[in-house]
Amino acid sequence: MSAPPPRHRALVLGLLTALVAAGVLALAAVRLRDREATSEVDGGTHTVLRTEIARTLSGQLTLPFRNGPDAVHCSGDLRPVRNDEVHCTAHFPIGLERRLTVEVTHVRRNLVTYRRHALPR
Numbered sequence: 001m002s003a004p005p006p007r008h009r010a011l012v013l014g015l016l017t018a019l020v021a022a023g024v025l026a027l028a029a030v031r032l033r034d035r036e037a038t039s040e041v042d043g044g045t046h047t048v049l050r051t052e053i054a055r056t057l058s059g060q061l062t063l064p065f066r067n068g069p070d071a072v073h074c075s076g077d078l079r080p081v082r083n084d085e086v087h088c089t090a091h092f093p094i095g096l097e098r099r100l101t102v103e104v105t106h107v108r109r110n111l112v113t114y115r116r117h118a119l120p121r
Helices: 006-032 050-060
Strands: 036-040 071-074 085-091 097-108 111-118
Touching: 036 050, 050 071, 050 085, 050 097, 050 111
Parallel strands: none
Antiparallel strands: 036 111, 071 085, 085 097, 097 111
């Protein structure tokens, strides 16, 4: 039995490369779109602390195989009230900044669910 011709191998390799690249891009797109997170309300301030929001955003903005932002700064704490919002800025290593709004979507007891939205540049 003979090996497949080199042209056939190149075609198969090209298709596999394209599929892997499409998978990585799809995963990156899912991680960068608007996402929700849930945090516990701080017992002392009765808010979701800005440091907790920043930590969550930093994790959400980290791509597979790449570093996330150097820092995330938020304008304040998030009150456990539906539609309450705070503005945050993510600072990336190459000097880019990404402005975000974090909005409360659901409150249940001491758990607050919030969603991030990218602001126009």
